[in-house]
Amino acid sequence: MISSTGASKFPDNKGLIEDVFHEIRTILSGILSSVELIDLYNGGRAAPEKAGEKIARQAGAIKSQVIELEFLLQNVRIIQHILNDSLNFKRQPVKIQPLLQDVVEDDRYAHLFSRWVRFKTIGLREVGYVDEFLIRQLLLNMLFRIQRNSADDGTAELQIVFEKEFFELKAVYTANAHDHSLSSSIKSLASESLQTFLDQRICSLIGYVAELHEGRFEITALPGGRIEMLVTIPYDVN
Template structure:
């Protein structure tokens, strides 16, 4: 009888392994999705209208450069990649010493303003050079943004040299600009581009202070204006408010300016909201890719280990039967058949978990509630778990709910109760009790209580995370993702999952499911 069951289960295991092969193909689709995300990042890099360099954060070697930068400085790709930044003559003023590079490594951010840069052809251009350190696939890289600010510098110089020219260029400049009194922060004048950007009229602006359009405290604004006045041209990032109430990230380039003997500040405003959003998306995308890689590694490692143990047991038992089939008595053979049977059951259970996770993640219509007879289903699940348990405990069910249909997903309810009951049997040698009640809100309440080893209090909050297993699990086998699946299934029923436990005394699992219509 056991031999027949074992043969049937082995056939089922083969079918399940075939299904696992298909699931591996789906894992490949996930990797293809990762590749697609990397392609999007590459497209942003290739199409950016700013020069971008990528450096090795340890050595300072250039690992990549985008087309805009290559066109800007006149070097070809091969002349840049593989060289240390300070080896390239065009960047000698930006990274004049390794001390500067060390400063970047330590601070993970550095900015150079008004930096003269000489192209390969010998032309001089003014650039802004901003470097940030990021972590990609556990390796630190330096992302350098290089912006040509030659036109802006020419405009600023012209404003300094001629008040009359200033007014012409100030008004016609397509970039928003403000004239500010450094003493009190009053807005003296604005150009048409600024009126269009902020949504205020000239008359409204002339009654406003810089603090009226900034989300920063007034004290912080005046502190920065003093720096601008004393140190010359400066850069800062703020969040400004428009007339509509909308806020936006901006960068301000501010220089001292004298008009008819009056010391003023001229501020050029650039809206960097889209750039900030793109940077956030890139960081988020990178984090997601790292998370996918980590979860993939954990999943493969865990599942491989869990499959190896029962399969090794099956192989060993089959080999012994092949060798001693003619000499062993029936009792010895039955013992090995029982071991094969148990190992197949363990592998089948693991495959069920993997299949449910895969189906949940790939099917939009995975949650399929129907009217089910709850009590017969629970009794069936209890009998299944008792039949395969190696211990002699009893599972005692008490119910105070009517024998009627309930609108639930039968597959999920079966998996939820199978997981919790099998855990209770696995970690306890005493009887298990299950009570079924209705709450005052007519919710269905399952309470599964064991008198087993219990769970450390500080670890209970981690039990619902994928792959987590309690530190006192001992030799008991498991993948660590069973309870995380249970939690997702309870959530799909819009229910609650509660766990109470005391080490050495046992664990109580409470599941509360609403009465679904």
């Protein structure tokens, strides 16, 4: 079953903003818990080396959560401009492959996502006309979605393919049984529940950005609880 979303189906402001702020509250709760644990380790009776290991682990968790919080605040910024009809969308000539590689290799994200990403070049096209900021955020939305919603089975992958006339971002992962929007097996979902999953509002932001670029976004439930997200964007402006 496939669902496509985009500019023509952008959701109401209340629902989408509530989705994003729920994620922000979750991150802030995680940061607070990590800080409280660090305080506990500092004042505890554990051996100094053990306490140091635990503090370092919690500090790493805080760093990751702050990185995701910054990403989500950029989502809020984009959503507010969309809802206010003030989004400054400009397609300009950009070297596509270096742009997407820079996102994956960025020090903030490399340790989180680089193991999932594969690049494949079919066409020789170097420059495409895109809005650089929005394309970066689109890729991050796909990567953070994998991080939040995929099972830890080592099979998640996001392949970035550069064709002759377009580039494609294709993510495939196994759905996490703890994701509140779905059960442990996509196949067991009733059609109404599956549609709820496929139409999750945050996916509309990915679809909106793809459609602005005259591209398309699809999310598909595959057999065995697998999920596929596909974004296709042409290099040129029609």
